Amino acid sequence: MEVNHNLNRHxxxxxxxxxxxxxxYHRSQRPIEPESVFGQTKSNKHYNRFRHFNKDKVLMDFAIFAIAFNLGKLHLKGLVNKEILYFFEKYGQKGDVILFFVKIDINSINFSSINNYNQKIAA
Incomplete structure (x- = not known):
């Protein structure tokens, strides 16, 4: 029988x-940061499978979904103006590039209220 002292030190x-x-602190943040987003994605948004099969297209598909999800979160928190100032679509050689420009008034954001909001919804 052998004892791996190096493994025991690690x-x-x-x-x-x-x-x-x-x-x-980091372990307490784990259940509320990524896992709730995936639960929302599958259950509430009904996003159970990708619509494309190519790796690049799957990445683009999920990136667009993530942008929309984050814009929705900002809207619910009242950080995004109701109007989107600019939407620009440009087609490149490899794929589509979509740029969103959203007007966010940084001066009106109360960051302490955002932190309190996150703590209230954490389970």
Whole structure:
């Protein structure tokens, strides 16, 4: 029977990092950051499968969905004006490039209220 002392040292270091104050913070953010977005994507938005088969097209498809999802979140928080100032579509050689220009009034954003909003909806 052999004991891997190097592995035990790595396990101890990881355990210390995970149980530190910063480790607790990062672990507490994990369930509310990415996993809720994927749950919303599948359940509420009914986005269960990609519409394309090529890797580049799948990436573009999901990127467009992510942009729309983030614009919807900003709109719900009241950070996006109701009007989109500019929509520009340009076709390149490799694929489509879509640029969105949205007017956001940075001076009217109260960042403390955004943080409080996120804490209220966290489970």
């Amino acid at each position: 396990k101890q270091k990881v355990r210390e990092l995970l149980t530190s104050e910063e480790g607790f």
